[in-house]
Amino acid sequence: MTSVVGVDFGTLKTVIAVARNRGVDVITNEVSNRATPSLVGFGPKSRYLGEAAKTQEISNLKNTVNCLKRLAGRSFNDPDIQTEQQYVTAPLVDINGQVGAEVNYLGNSEKFTATQLVAMYLSKIKQTTANELKLPVADLCLSVPAWFTDSQRRALLDAAEIAGLKVLRLMNDTTAAALGWGITKLDLPAPEEQPRRVCFIDIGHSNFTCSIVEFKKGELAVKATAWDRNFGGRDFDKALVDHLAKEFKGKYKVDINTHGRAMARTIAAAEKTKKILSANQQAPVNIESLMNDVDASAMVTRQEFEAMVEPLLARIHVPLEQALAQAKLSKEDIDVIEIVGGGSRVPVLKERIQAFFEKPLSYTMNADEAIARGCAFSCAILSPAFRVRDFTVQDIISYPIEFGWEKAPDIPDEDTSLTVFNKGGVLPSTKILTFYRKQPFDLEARYANSEELPGKTNPWIGRFSVKGVKADGKEDFMICKLKARVNIHGVLNVENGYYVEDQEVEEEVKDDDKKEDDKKDADTRKVKKQVRKGDLPIASGTSSLDASAKTALTEKESAMVMEDKLVADTEEKKNELEAYIYDLRAKLDEQYADLSSEDEKSAIRAKLESTEDWLYDEGDDATKGVYVSKMEEIRALAGPVVQRHFEKVDAERRAVQERVEAEQAAKRAAEEEARKAAEAEKAAQGGSDQEMKDADAPQTESEEAGDPK
Template sequence: MSVVGVDLGALNTVIAVARNRGVDVITNEVSNRATPSLVGFGPKSRYLGEAAKNQEISNLKNTVSCFVRLAGRQLNDPDVQHEKNFVSAPLVDIDGQVGVEVNYLGKKEKFTATQITAAFLTKIKQTASNELKLPVSDVVLSVPVWFTDAQRRAILDASEIAGLKALRLINDTTATALGWGITKTDLPTAEEKPRRVMFVNIGHSNYTATVVEFRKGELTVKSTAWDRHFGGRYIDQALAEHFAKEFKEKYKIDVLENPKAKFRLMAGIEKLKKILSANTLANLNVESIMNDLDVRSVLKREEFEELIKPLLDRAHVPLEQALAEAKLQKEDIDAIEMIGGSTRVPALKTIIADFFGKPLSWTLNQDEAVARGCAFSCAIMSPVFRVRDFSIHDIVSYPIEFAWEKTEDIPDEDTSLTVFNRGNVLPSTKILTFYRKHNFDLEARYAKPELLPGKTNPFIGRFSVKGVQADAKGDFMICKLKARVNQHGILSVDSGYYVEEVEVEEPIPEPPKEEGKEGDAMDVDKKDEKPKMRKVKKQQRKGELPLSSGTAALDESTKQAAAERENQMIMEDKLVADTENQKNELESFIYELKDKIIGVYAEFASDEEKSKLNAKLETVEDWLYDEGEDASKAQYVSKYEEVRSIAGPIIQRYNDKIEEERQAVLKKQQEAAAAKQAEIERKKREEEAKKQEAEQKDTEMSDADNVKPDEVEEAS
């Protein structure tokens, strides 16, 4: 079983894996520890991750970014319209879901944000599999805490399409808290005051503040607050507007109207921003930004902070909201852990430190903490690893209510009820009771739509209960439904059943005895008396009620079709990659032979063979850079074999000569080794002979020393 944690970010994605020695963040094919969250489409294949980044500027309209924020949304959502500022590909509506229209394989195609996410997860799966040297299926994925039920379902659908089993969708700050707490050995016990930590995560497009209480072996999320439009990309946007205005006055160009110019400017701003994190002054230099113009500018840190002042002015808001919901004061927080790339901005650090009046903590890797927490979560659920027991108590982000139609039999019945309140522990299960004589439907929705991102539809799901009928007396059937918000943060109505009230007898509990009261001594005489009984009504489960549901999740046939389309595109990508490799192999073979036929192969080929081979190499090379520029894999293989058929005998003679020389050297080495061994054995035999001779002399001398006196006299 693979143990993989994925921090699925809007800008970059980080992959962590659990191994016997701990949790490691793995590198991708170009040895980067973070993979760009990009999917590109081209005339021959897709570009995923690093490949998409490399071709982004030349293929902006067909490269999709920020797809994680689009999944599970609708095109008319103001938040989605806001994303158009950051997504270069055109957004379209696809059967009620937001998607993109791109040029793929020479024609216009539409893909939903869920399909785009699935395509990227395919790349993540491949990267992890290459590192672990085994198939990857089980993962834990991080999502922003503000994601709705529909968005979470979209990420689960995407992972299924990509052939992954998401064991858990975990909120990013909860994953961070797990990674922080599971390694601590000094956490307070259940009887002691908990350790309270606020995790502040300011990334590319989100700002989240979460208060977590830690005790030995567990963490409990107390509150969380967020700003969905706060992060690195908004800082970049403010700087881009500043420089665009400057360049319009100075160079008479409008870089924001030119997509490629804007892209080049953003790349320069990213470098400038990093320099300003450690210096008070930074230069911006962008070559050939547009119209063959090179632009230059300088920005001081004070000017930078003034440009992002609207962001800085609201940096304290999520902190205050998180404290208020947790019913805590600033002084109740024991540590403030900072993660996310944007927490490197000095002004933000100062504002947050001043807010709490204490130093900030930087014990976690700002870019990798979420992925490491996801890997720990996956390891906890894996039977392969033994991990320290650590319980996670997360919370419901939005209040959820159920609504139903009023029945004529109960005219004064309420028609809605908030079942899960914001802040309820997650996962959480509630039993709903209905009195009905006929089948009925109920609808789940968010109780406070104003809290949702953008204009998200508050609808979560519709559930139909079948098999309901009046009992033999014509009374109501008592229907029980089990509603659950699972560990993914997704609502479901798991099961339905009906109960009947039956009368049963049970003993009447005796009142507690009072010490010292008269009559206690007589209680011993009552031990043989039968206990007094009473009849009570109790509910007994009698049967199941069939349920059908409709939610934002894709139905099985749609998922299956998307998975088949994804597999088809994977095969197309593989064929293009194999074709390119075969082309490169043919090109390398041509240049290698051209060099070696006048070098190491020269003495092994006749003049006629050299002439024939050179002519073939020239012909194939001309073909390769003309009509063979865009040939099929089979054509490259065929040309390779044509060259090989002529060069093969020459190469074989060379290899035979090399092998002959190798065998000769090997034989000499073996003979030398045998001679050396024989010499060693000869010396060993000589030493043993000398040793035996010395031992014999010692024995003779010993016998002479032991001659008796009478033997000496007789001899004389």
């Protein structure tokens, strides 16, 4: 049995859902939280992933990396990444053009690419899921923002592969929410009826997406998706942080912008304050030991907070208008407006969206878990291991894609580029491109409108070299057919190539008026048809990692996982040793008090004391084997005493058992005695009955007649 997993990989935290028990459950992590912080930290002995990274974040800011998702597949010199650095506490660096982080790991300065960092985090998600399900985890469905480009999507697919995971589908966030909403509805319109139109608005920690989706029975079709990449919970937090920074500077003469830890504490306080203000009109802010031994406090009202975020609120309508325009619909055409995402809880946000649509909003889905649940449903539909009601998901292409090529010398008027996939086109989608060529040639794929892309993303997607092209003696050109596909992940490939030849073939002329009998005299005509003759090999160059690089990174990740496991096991053995020392010391005065001589006790106590001193001194950083051998030494010394205790307990247990058995035997004997007595009495009773039968009948009658009873 394999597991079916959906993962909502968020900027702030990640939610894991699994399909099981005829439904979808969100699973909890090692500290029983339903969401795991999207963080990777590095220490002198091991990595800290998820919850562990969160625990040590404030004390290890320079070695903790957050916003992992927003770094994946981006180049270091992109202005978006420079913006991202204000949210990421570890220093971001350039690694062969890609963005990465420089951290101190195992006592050395190390650089890891964003793809590696995401892989580390996905390893943790894999482990959390496997621990909960008690099953190996291989296949999953992973959510991504709809605005992710080809290179960002490929980076996530590479990261998953490095972590030993197979992504069945990279699914746009709002599409996942839509699937989760639609698959459980039993009252969707029939295929011939007007579809139900639902607007899904997802406001997460870092971005805001709006999708308009049409539902019919057993299917959904995304009609439009629009977004604001830099609008989310963290931008609301930042407005509060800027306000508090100003207030603390005036009130306490401290500048949190110069002090990383003070800034981190203020961000945590701002996030908490924002949440309190969602339910209350005002919220106190208290930060102990902010910096320079200053305890800072402030009071923020909801009104003040709304004034701070007004510049953000003024942008809400833009994606909503864009989505309606793209879908060619008006506000009145929308039947339901579903809101999801943690950032959607701010009351003024909901008010503005409701005012825009002029109708009440719907909150039937779990804001934090809807996307993970939708991903789990998608994984269940795609997985052969699971049976689920079939539900067709038709998404759309986010950016137009064009192909360019060199002009063939023999075709002077040939175009050299063509937009093959349009924005808003159906996803997944396949197109066949036809070229007339005499020798091998290359084509390049790129995004047609680079200004639509995030930041300064390079519009280049890939280069595809078509091999094996040669002109035949009879023909001037080889007719080459290339199959270009934007796949289920939203990733473009030229999947295969083949060449065809025009051949004349006999074809029956169809005439519907003819009767069946006339079929044998049917007319035929010669037509030219293209017949597939052979394959053309294609060499692809894209932003995906090549196989050897992926293998090397997979091996490195496996080694780090083993290193982390060894450190965790070592820590466990150290804790076991410490607990054993305390436990044995207490038992010497209690259970073992009468079972050991004074010499034995003093020898064991001396050993415990020396081991404890060692443990808190040079033994603080020993290996797993050393802790195990220290434990064995104490066990050997205390063995005879422990053995006596076992024997005493065993003797007591046997005595109790014997007593119970004796009581049970006595009880059985008494029951047997009682049974025999009852049988004897019954036999005696039977004899007297027989005597009464043998007496003569009239006497019996007269006795009965004169019976005084």
